[in-house]
Amino acid sequence: MVRGEFLTMLGPSGSGKTTCLMMLAGFEAATHGEILLNGRPINNVPPHKRGIGMVFQNYALFPHMTVAENLAFPLQVRRMGRAEAEEKVKRALSMVRLDSFGNRRPAQLSGGQQQRVAVARSLVFEPDLVLMDEPLGALDKNLREEMQFEIKHIHESLGVSVVYVTHDQSEALTMSNRIAVFDDGIIQQLASPPTLYERPENAFVAAFIGENNKLTGRITHVNGQSCTVDLDSGGTVQALAVNIGGIGERTTLSLRPERVLINPPADKYPNAFEAKVEELIYLGDHIRTRINFAGNDQFVVKVPNAQGHVVINEGGAVRVGWAMEDCRALDA
């Protein structure tokens, strides 16, 4: 991890991301392997000497202290002088725009304000690294989005490194420099958000990040970058060979709904099929279209609600097509 980076650990619950965070913080012992901070192994350093800030899922603000006392706590245990500590507390409060709330108790604050205090408290002693364990999980949607930007801005202005845990992929995509996708205790892919979305390396990542059309089949032919796949439901598809075995092996094809075109220009794409429209869902900016092609009726296409977009009717027949590069052949 690079200094100043915002790294997110993303994964379904039970995938080991919180355990991993607790190992970084020192609350769980790593069974093997080494944890390095600034090149120094910290496996045997107790949590209070690691100098890592942490924001907890339920904020863990001390209820018997005021906001200012909460912020002053890490400074007091470091035996910082009173005047200096007060100055830092004031600065931290103004950073999260809660200047006048110093004398309130945590219970007198709203969820978002408590969240900001928790962030301020984890940063007030100027750690190199801050860990955040699903800090926005308890907030409603609007507040969560607002706080995402706020945390991102604080991160950018302070240049502190952040390890962030969430199960919300849009949150991960919004905030991170890099995302580590966890499943079953293993990092499936560690990459920047665009790479993760556009070039997933295995079927789990493709399915977990964003919406995805999943087609299964068997490889019949490999030609350098591209391969030919016979679908289980019938039909043959040209796909980009990313993570496949040899000829005759099974593979999962991943295709983003927005990369599928309705009525594409003839002969432009190697993949073109006749399909039947099963269902239309109007979503404002786009129309979610569920179509049935070659016996696969869960195939979704996003038709942007742009000027002059194709008019389709439920039950009608359409042609769909997509580029070879947009259809990634991954592990089975």
Place this chain on the structure above:
Amino acid sequence: MRAADGTPLKVSIARAMRRNRLLALGLIAPLFFFILFSFIVPIVDMSLRSIDNSVVPGVLPNTTAALRDWDGEGLPPEATFAALAADINAGRESREIGKVATRLNYEVSGMRGTIMGTARKIARIEEGPYKEALIEANKDWGETETWLLLKRLSDPYTFGYYLNAVDMRFDSVGNVVAQPEFRQIYVNLFIRTLWMSLLITGLTILLGYPIAHLMATLPLRYSNLLMILVLLPFWTSLLVRTTAWIVMLQSEGVINSLMVWIGLIANDARPQLVHNKIGTIIAMTHILLPFMVLPLYSVMKTIPPSYMRAARSLGANQLTAFVRVYMPQTMAGVGAGCILVFILAIGYYITPELVGGTSGTLISNLIAYHMQQSLNWSLAAALGVILLGTVAALYFIYNRIVGIDNMKLG
């Protein structure tokens, strides 16, 4: 606005609400009457007994009426003697005279003999002059002090019992004076009750806090086992537990024998551990321990481990995190446990009675003595009211300092 049947909505809602209210009242009525007749009425009745002084004016009505005009100098006039003779005679026939004898004996030892002796001889005194005849029957009637005592007790209410309860009394002319030294027992007993209750409360905190903390933090399997161990004494009879402590602590008992066996003490120097203060403190601490552990546990259970983790991640070591973050949050439980244990301890009766000997008994044992042995219910009531008042005052102070709303019982 109108409801569906045409009545105004307000009326219709009020009617529906009234039915619910009546139903609610009906449901709590059995408990209310039970509490009223088994708790409130007896307490009020006993409290009134502590100032009740109706025996003398009730049984000797003519005498008290006659004494009202007496100036207290010398002996009262012949008419008063005649009234007394008539009252004693009537009291003897109605068998009420014994009450007066007992009542006067509380004030001056020996008055029982005076009254009962006079009552035995009263039948022979058929006509006046009564003055000489009564003095002949018992020479106390020739003393001014006897008559002053009767005059003082002719008021239907008195604070004399409260004075007795704080080791004071009225002297013969009605001044408040301290009891003679050898009769001063109650104030010392109140003080002993208070400090022993405080000590027991402190001991239960010291012993209970770590147990409660363990129960709240251990995995469920072990904490359940601990919980059973804590609750086990609860399921055993109080008497069994107390007598078990006698077996443990007596001079030939388990603990002494064990200490002799491992050579800690000499066989002929076994310390006295029971039938004194030590016995009361040990047994009561054990018996009241669950009342401290349970509120502590219920509060500690609600403190998520993330607080301690947060404190540690912010740079506090284990001890600092515990003292500055964990302990303040358990204060609600400590307060609840303290007030429970202290109030229970201050009125504890059975255990000090059995293991307390003479030096380890509490005020409640003396109240019971006056209820059951000396039958001086009014003094018992006065002691009880003072005890109740002390608890109420301490509760008030506690509420002022800690705030009863901060208390959590579970």
